[in-house]
Amino acid sequence: MASHSRRPGPATRARGGSRRRRVPLRLLLPLLVLVALAAMLMLRGYTHSEILADHRVQAPAPTDEVPRKILEGGPVIDARDGRTESLSVPDRHLVLTFDDGPDPVWTPRVLDVLKKHDAHAVFFVTGTMASRYPDLVQRMVDEGHELGLHTFNHPDLSLQSKKRIDWELSQNQLALTGAAGVRTSIFRPPYSSFSAAMDNESWPVTEYIGSLGYITVVNNTDSEDWQRPGVDEIIRRATPENGEGAIVLMHDSGGDRSQTVEALDRMLPDLKKDGYAFDNLSEALDAPGAMSPVTGSELWRGKAWIFLVQASEKVTGALAVGLAIVGTLVIGRFVLMLVLSAVHARRVRRRGFGWGPPVTEPVTVLVPAYNEAKCIENTVRSLMASDHPIEVLVIDDGSSDGTARIVEAMGLPNVRVIRQLNAGKPAALNRGLANARHDIVVMMDGDTVFEPSTVRELVQPFGDPKVGAVAGNAKVGNKDSLIGAWQHIEYVMGFNLDRRMYDVLGCMPTIPGAVGAFRRSALIPIGGMSDDTLAEDTDVTMALHRAGWRVVYAENARAWTEAPETVQQLWSQRYRWSYGTMQAIWKHRRAVIDKGPSGRFGRVGLPFVSLFMIVAPLLAPLIDVFLLYGIVFGPTQKTIVAWLGVLAIQAVCAAFAFRLDRERMTHLISLPLQQLLYRQLMYVVLLQSWITALTGGRLRWQKLRRTGVVEAPGGSVPRQNARTDDDRRPVA
Template structure:
């Protein structure tokens, strides 16, 4: 691979990783910003060994700025209405409407994350003359956080307020605090620290207890000050259904006014207490503050949009998963029952001679076992094996010739790629039924015989065989074994019933020569020549079917790097084939039928579903940071259970042992993410129009290690002499 190609490949990989990191980061930001909290009233009171009596017995406004400790109360018959935990996009505007109706201004202590999510609501509060105070960014138990986190809570909340109002507030209400009498040593330390940061701590001496949900009458009684005392009354404009709070306000304000009370904000009440001396509790934000606030709110907003989009995608993934599961259960089961019925026949037994084409490029590790298994098949019509050595440099052709099998021929050609080798093999083959086999594949003795039986039906132009994973010892190979059974073989049953088979596997597939001539042979246009050819055969009006009894064992990549290279080629090649055959979407006849049925199936279940499947895992991680983590975990386990059920059905239909399924949960977190990144890289390659090279995978010759009861000998096989077709510049030699 040239340096520029390596850079492009690396850049596409980096792009996929960046996309995944951005998604995870957005989920974490949204989880942080959307963390639910308990109402303030749930806090208890601890020891008070360091709290001054002047504070516990003083007023609800505590000023520890400038190293001094002072407390203040509202003037007589003065009520400062305060609202905590907002803004709420529904309830805060309705609280505003009530206050506007009675021309009352209040102080709203806002949570920074909610301000970042609904800055317009806070902006309207400020324009209406209401006062804005800080109530932290995420409403945590501040005494349980390190000092740097507490400062971050204050500064981030302040930035959110700056973005909404253009001003910085000096008013602070600590989460989980009530009146001066509830100040313990831990809270006193927080109040002292807040004063050092320039904040004026505002508590409450009257709690409306609207969080209890006891009704409007109870709220009014709890909010009414004793005697003629002035009071800071705490209510809530968020955190739940605030209908009772609204009803109580509608009664409380006229009632208190009838008793001679006036309503004011905290700062106006302090101004009155100081005999008209103005108390400044906010200041204009600097340009730096405004820029930082914009960055913070943008991050929170983008995270919210990403989560909303992912939530929609989750519904799409769920719908696709359910649809695929239902379709597989109904159609794949129907396919298996029909094909295994005692009276099922394709027609009269097919005993015509068969030509097997084996394109081979540096296949020394497995070519001998592959050729022996092919030449020793028990097909009664005879098997001719044509090995096309595509410019191998490892002695592949010599190894085949040394076998001395009478029904095996070797053709040596300059390296021209797999499609060219297949076309040369077809041209050199002697018979009208052509089987195409990868050079690392080992056939069971009856594989060829079973594979060609569907040709008894004259409408069948090609047959897909049953590919099994031979080297199942590594975890990576076991993952692929599961994928082959569930994602390939089970899907082929579905496609067979719907008559829109998109791919005949390169490891084991059979074609009528007439069908290959109809489509002009194997094309070089894509990297997925098997998919390209199968689509072309379908569009030409031939039927493509799946024969589960024709079993071949292949060697799959045993490392993640090799797997990546293989799947990258497969994914990109499939996208190329879909694009090449896109006109079938508007065609009529068989081509149009395939285009309007087969292509959407591939797009939805072969590309969209694997590409979106990691959304489930991302939201699972996201849900672990939410109060509903048990629900999230339950939904993820339900999705896993659905996949496990599908796997069990697929393994039973394929008559496989269930033991490998123990790696299925791990597959969700590793293999699925790899598939996602491969698709991202393939999609990026497709968009840029880059040409991807064919990557030769390392083979160990272990395709047949998992095969049970499969003979690889060559005895008792009829030799079918071939004939040389003109116009092909090759050197052929019968193995001797």
């Protein structure tokens, strides 16, 4: 990852002095995108009967308050304007009614059979299904069938308030308006049966619905096709006796309706031969049509509703595909990390393993520093405790807090201070390279401390002449806070376990700015450290790969760095890392067509980095989004079990990483909370980086505040005069 200690160059700092209005916009856009996706999922749950649905059925109640002529009357109940009338279908007329649709599989087959036999019917559709399949609703109208309301979410209205009943009807009408441009005046309550079954609970609902201008239609012949009793039995139950007219209850949704379709195909021609007519309700009663066209703003409201529902279906469908992709990537990455990290551990620790002759010659340690007064003394003293011969160059990059004076006052041997006007970290490192006395150069941050063995462990791989750079093991020094503990898990599990994997694959993407080593002879030909990107460490690592050098990982070269301690600082750091990594990938995109051994990074490393560091993290929020969706809309238990399964896989990887790094497992206690909170912050940061990249935005350097809490592991060192090179010294 990129260095923690980024600082602005003069031009960039000048630009950063005045607030740019579009910075808050880039912060706002990721949140707006996430809110929009959440809204789409909410709408999908809403239209899939997974929210506000109520499938309870009221127990039988007394019937003494129901008018006798309703109990003994026909299946068409007119309670409009205070009336209590009922109507029956004339003899030799059958009104086929289908509930709960439209269904994308069975409704078209039902319509095909009706069209084949020139029969009309009434479809009592729910608002949820009509919203999802508006083309089928339009087909019903086009082919002469009537539509009736069956509520939006299919609840038992006997248990609902008047406000909820109004909502169910209005939303149902809105769906019909958007789907077919019509409204209807007929209604069938869910869980209804014969008029004789009306009781003291359902009759007040019927009266209230009548006061709203609706005619309630129940049935007097029930095919009971939902029980799938067999085609012959469905036909027998659906056929009235002695040529009587009837309203027949059937279903075109809610399960396998193959028996219903087959029964219709046999029943229609047979009963037509017996003189039956299959009409819609208005035709059978010789009454005005139940449907009327809708125009004006109401029509456009309906169309807008259907548009949003269809958009939510498409968006959530795409999200489901994305979830499958990210699930494959996440599991694949975990498997690769576990397998290849184990291979790396065995390779490093097996007897006789070595890089070549031991590296004992002195090395130069470069410490670029910008306003590191709180940390620089600990950093330099840790280097003085090194068990490998070193010279230390502290490059003061225009600090205004006396960083250079602190180092000079320490009076340490083999420590030189180079002062320069503020030019940014890459320029400071290049200045150090120009003044380094040795070919092997170690680079670290001004807020980092080394263990006594760090430099020695870091430079041993240079015994292999093909190795051009070595990545060390960066660790969080201030891990006692919750944010620090989360970053500690991320460093051990995410960064260092990744580096083991990439080492085995031969395509290490990043030498961490906190602890890395390079050959000067490898850096000089590629131009040293570049300021083309905000992730100069990733940039230079990719450039070394393309130049044909090996880049490896030294797990025992540990460095302790100060991680951000506030959410704002963490956001700034990770935003810069993400954006800089994208810049580096784009800069080195032609690596995919590099030939020869140097092309391995382009063929393997660049796709892996793009998938695992950019694409997969961008899609990873889908896991948590669908977790919330499943908890809210169901199936809750299966959703939680699936999420716990993913968490268990992550816990196994984390435990394995902690074991390899010999870390205490107690910090993993906060892993579940990290997955719920910390990861969400990282998702939004990455999304913001994407938006910045796609909109052509520019990100300025941002200096993080340091506290100096990470102390040197070694003891005190003697004070001597430090050598100082001022800014007048020319750059080689």
